[in-house]
Amino acid sequence: MGRPTTSERPPVTPELAREHGLTAEEWERLCARLGRVPTYEELGVATVMWSEHCSYKSSRFHLRRLPTTGDRVVQGPGENAGAVSIGGGLAVVFKIESHNHPSYIEPYQGAATGVGGILRDIFTMGARPIASLNSLRFGDPSHPKTRGLVRGVVAGIGGYGNSIGVPTVGGEVYFDHGYDGNCLVNAFTLGVVEESRLMLAKASGVGNPVLLIGSRTGRDGIHGASLLASAEFDATSEEKRPTVQVGDPFTEKLLLEATLEIQAADLAVAVQDLGAAGLTSSSVEMASRGGLGIELDLDQVPLRETGMTAYEIMLSESQERMLVVCEPARVAEIQEVCRKWDLEAAVVGRLTDDGTYRVRHHGAEVIAVPVDLLADPPALERPVAEPADAEVASEVLPEPGDYDEVLRRLVASPNLCSRQWIWDQYDHFVGGGTLVHPGGDAAVVQVVGTDLKVAMTVDCNSRYCLLDPYVGASIAICEAARNLVASGAEPIGVSDCLNFGNPERPEIMWQFEQAVNGIRDACVAFRLPVVSGNVSFYNETEGRAIPPTPTIAMVGLVRAPQPLTSWFKSAGHEIWLLGSSREEIAGSEFAAIVHGRRDGAPPWVDFRAEQALHQVVLGAADRSLLASCHDVSEGGLAMAMVEACCSVPDGLSMQGARIRLAEGMRPDAWLFGESQGRMLVSVPRESSSALRDLAAGHGVPAMHLGEVGGSTLELDDLVSIPVADLAATWRGAFGRMVDAGART
Amino acid sequence: MKWGVVTFPGSNDDRDTAHVLRSVLGHETVALWHKSADLQGVDCVVLPGGFSYGDYLRCGAIARFSPIMGAVARHAAGGGLVLGICNGFQVLCEAGLLPGALVRNRDLRFVCRDVTLRVESISNPFTNLAFAGDVWRIPVKHGEGCYVADPATLDEMEREARILVRYCRPDGSRARDESADRSDYNPNGSARDVAGVMNAGRNVFGLMPHPEHAADPAILGAEGGRRRADGMRIFQSIAHWVDQRREQASAGSMR
Numbered sequence: 001m002g003r004p005t006t007s008e009r010p011p012v013t014p015e016l017a018r019e020h021g022l023t024a025e026e027w028e029r030l031c032a033r034l035g036r037v038p039t040y041e042e043l044g045v046a047t048v049m050w051s052e053h054c055s056y057k058s059s060r061f062h063l064r065r066l067p068t069t070g071d072r073v074v075q076g077p078g079e080n081a082g083a084v085s086i087g088g089g090l091a092v093v094f095k096i097e098s099h100n101h102p103s104y105i106e107p108y109q110g111a112a113t114g115v116g117g118i119l120r121d122i123f124t125m126g127a128r129p130i131a132s133l134n135s136l137r138f139g140d141p142s143h144p145k146t147r148g149l150v151r152g153v154v155a156g157i158g159g160y161g162n163s164i165g166v167p168t169v170g171g172e173v174y175f176d177h178g179y180d181g182n183c184l185v186n187a188f189t190l191g192v193v194e195e196s197r198l199m200l201a202k203a204s205g206v207g208n209p210v211l212l213i214g215s216r217t218g219r220d221g222i223h224g225a226s227l228l229a230s231a232e233f234d235a236t237s238e239e240k241r242p243t244v245q246v247g248d249p250f251t252e253k254l255l256l257e258a259t260l261e262i263q264a265a266d267l268a269v270a271v272q273d274l275g276a277a278g279l280t281s282s283s284v285e286m287a288s289r290g291g292l293g294i295e296l297d298l299d300q301v302p303l304r305e306t307g308m309t310a311y312e313i314m315l316s317e318s319q320e321r322m323l324v325v326c327e328p329a330r331v332a333e334i335q336e337v338c339r340k341w342d343l344e345a346a347v348v349g350r351l352t353d354d355g356t357y358r359v360r361h362h363g364a365e366v367i368a369v370p371v372d373l374l375a376d377p378p379a380l381e382r383p384v385a386e387p388a389d390a391e392v393a394s395e396v397l398p399e400p401g402d403y404d405e406v407l408r409r410l411v412a413s414p415n416l417c418s419r420q421w422i423w424d425q426y427d428h429f430v431g432g433g434t435l436v437h438p439g440g441d442a443a444v445v446q447v448v449g450t451d452l453k454v455a456m457t458v459d460c461n462s463r464y465c466l467l468d469p470y471v472g473a474s475i476a477i478c479e480a481a482r483n484l485v486a487s488g489a490e491p492i493g494v495s496d497c498l499n500f501g502n503p504e505r506p507e508i509m510w511q512f513e514q515a516v517n518g519i520r521d522a523c524v525a526f527r528l529p530v531v532s533g534n535v536s537f538y539n540e541t542e543g544r545a546i547p548p549t550p551t552i553a554m555v556g557l558v559r560a561p562q563p564l565t566s567w568f569k570s571a572g573h574e575i576w577l578l579g580s581s582r583e584e585i586a587g588s589e590f591a592a593i594v595h596g597r598r599d600g601a602p603p604w605v606d607f608r609a610e611q612a613l614h615q616v617v618l619g620a621a622d623r624s625l626l627a628s629c630h631d632v633s634e635g636g637l638a639m640a641m642v643e644a645c646c647s648v649p650d651g652l653s654m655q656g657a658r659i660r661l662a663e664g665m666r667p668d669a670w671l672f673g674e675s676q677g678r679m680l681v682s683v684p685r686e687s688s689s690a691l692r693d694l695a696a697g698h699g700v701p702a703m704h705l706g707e708v709g710g711s712t713l714e715l716d717d718l719v720s721i722p723v724a725d726l727a728a729t730w731r732g733a734f735g736r737m738v739d740a741g742a743r744t
Numbered sequence: 745m746k747w748g749v750v751t752f753p754g755s756n757d758d759r760d761t762a763h764v765l766r767s768v769l770g771h772e773t774v775a776l777w778h779k780s781a782d783l784q785g786v787d788c789v790v791l792p793g794g795f796s797y798g799d800y801l802r803c804g805a806i807a808r809f810s811p812i813m814g815a816v817a818r819h820a821a822g823g824g825l826v827l828g829i830c831n832g833f834q835v836l837c838e839a840g841l842l843p844g845a846l847v848r849n850r851d852l853r854f855v856c857r858d859v860t861l862r863v864e865s866i867s868n869p870f871t872n873l874a875f876a877g878d879v880w881r882i883p884v885k886h887g888e889g890c891y892v893a894d895p896a897t898l899d900e901m902e903r904e905a906r907i908l909v910r911y912c913r914p915d916g917s918r919a920r921d922e923s924a925d926r927s928d929y930n931p932n933g934s935a936r937d938v939a940g941v942m943n944a945g946r947n948v949f950g951l952m953p954h955p956e957h958a959a960d961p962a963i964l965g966a967e968g969g970r971r972r973a974d975g976m977r978i979f980q981s982i983a984h985w986v987d988q989r990r991e992q993a994s995a996g997s998m999r
Contacts, residue, residue, distance in 0.1 A: 163754070
């Protein structure tokens, strides 16, 4: 890049602006509004503020369509995270965010600081984080980078989350060659706060001081947002490693406790964490939300190293820092709290009433720009073009001969095998509230000290999204909701993390537009607000984009006295399937693994049928009819049966099961098709007629498939395998895949 | 019975432990701050799990120098009870209040899962409400939990019944041979399957498993009654021992 990073202050030219990533129009707008050529520092802050990552310039036009309101919504999009009421005067604060590019370049630190960033977003609002999830996408397991990325990302997530004492209670991971050149790391955290004590990042009070607390500022992560997150990868991407930040979970733990103490004592007017684009974006956003100006004196910023320039201080992405606005009389008390936790707290500026963003360094003013110019770049309406339909071969796939063999292959396959290898490396106990641990349909955490049980899940099937982004994204909402319902929880709010390729390509923008429409329509149907989210574009390498991946994080509230769990409990219980099954094999894991086919149309989605199904399950849970409940998803009914038999926690005995298949459908579609809107439940015999009546009352098909019991899984006369064999294969496959060639 | 739970910077399970002692067990419980040397007259000090001072050098290596640890050492020297859980166990070993050391897990990975433990000895303040041979199910979660000590120290602890809990299979059995593959039940490669040890003075106990995460029936009741409140036996044993000593003392003074 030839970009100076030391004390040089090069002349600002259109050429330099272009190297920074500004377009010709953006350069002209900057000069026109200032009435002069910007200073070097002004160019730097404008570049990061107008980057895709910070400004959402390509996505804002579409995101407006998402529903964001509802009875429970306490805080919608626009703050550090969304907040939804859970009753008892409490709100859950949650958000999902991507850290894709850094994780691909430096998997451990990239993933670790992704966790650190999302945690800060939550406790910035005064909420104590009580649970984290993550959604990961990697390339094909045979790709040379994949295993190292998996090991590094999982270690990084664990290294940060375990150290700071927030349980990682669940998540999802998929492998697909479409991610060979770009892995995805989406991190979700949920916290709890008294509704009345929610802290916002809206600055107020002209003359109020601005404090910078936490870590000192160093030269790490400079231009992470603009160079790393807002551009595609190419052969030189490895050289961008210095733009990845380094995390320190210990300091973050101190910052967490200090921030919550500041909140508890009501010392702050506004709090904003420093994330992408560091001091620049945090101070601009705070001032912008309050409609105020701000002035910063960089000589007051505690620095990690000597000789840092104004440019470097403004753009550093050093982690574990927080900006706090308070009344002048509170400065000493805030500094006292920080001293208790061994943190620095320096007054670095104050709020002004002139709407100008001013920065001084070594006595000279280096930046004087209108706040709104930096904070509100125009939203772009980028061109959208539907790509030509792919050629779909219409031949009928042959039925497999040996169903035992097919099931054994599926159980050991990368996307269907147990993820225990991952969650064994995450502390999912700390906090003392985990009711349903990783491996269930959704994680369930009790808010300690109350009876409130919060369920949460992340979900997206990007193969469906690649085949049809509208249907795929709406299925992601349906399935996330179904995961919550299968845990006995009613969905109450959504956060989305939209991972796509280069938005400058019309076909990528078409995928994005379609996915947003799918999320919108499903959320409207379910009356679910999207209260927070994140967009990650430019997930592509040398012109090859990832499959569209609109990851959905959804939060629910358990209504019944205890959450539902997915495994079969006792011999003699009846097994029922709720919902309609169709002959849908296209887009399934079965089609990909057995036939090598990834084409066709994704499964049908029917919001009304889905809602009716939810009502049946929640109604049954209210009346304690169900012994187990499991969503039927990837791998179809056969995999749902395997999981219901094998996902028993240690210490409880595994059950076999036997089911019959109805006639009139191809057996492979029956067993492995991925028709949406289905639940596999088990009920004590005496409850089955009540369940059948409940389902009939909501118009939901209910079919008695068979019984729990024995030590084998028998699927009609097609499959008969001892469950102990299946469990050993299913649990061990991930470790065998990832550990092969370890320690290289 | 009065408990004190120490908070070092980086302690994570301090709140969870205090919650169990205060709200589930119903005992008076105070928070002890690492910068203070005042133990507030507690009967038992608990050093909780977490990553004290970040544990970047070596687990527990910095915490042993904190002001509170001087007070804890004096408390222990005077016969006061000390319980170290996970990071607390590491701190006690670093401080020389317990023998041996805890090093990186055998598989070099953090491990979080339920383990089964066999109660080896019950004539002590920490497991006196159990029966010898009881099998408990309690979670571990650590990256450096592999217990090591020289053979002479291990022999001595065995002779003096100071190894209170060992990792075992769900049926209570263990591999006969130390060199056998024990990865099915020993989560970290600890010597002789040691999960927790007591000092020679029989008043300081450290263990890697987290009893506070197997203690709250409201939490354990989910997942189909997956776990019993086995961890509670340790806290109850301590309380029972303190009560008994108090009764003996008052009976003695009346006589």
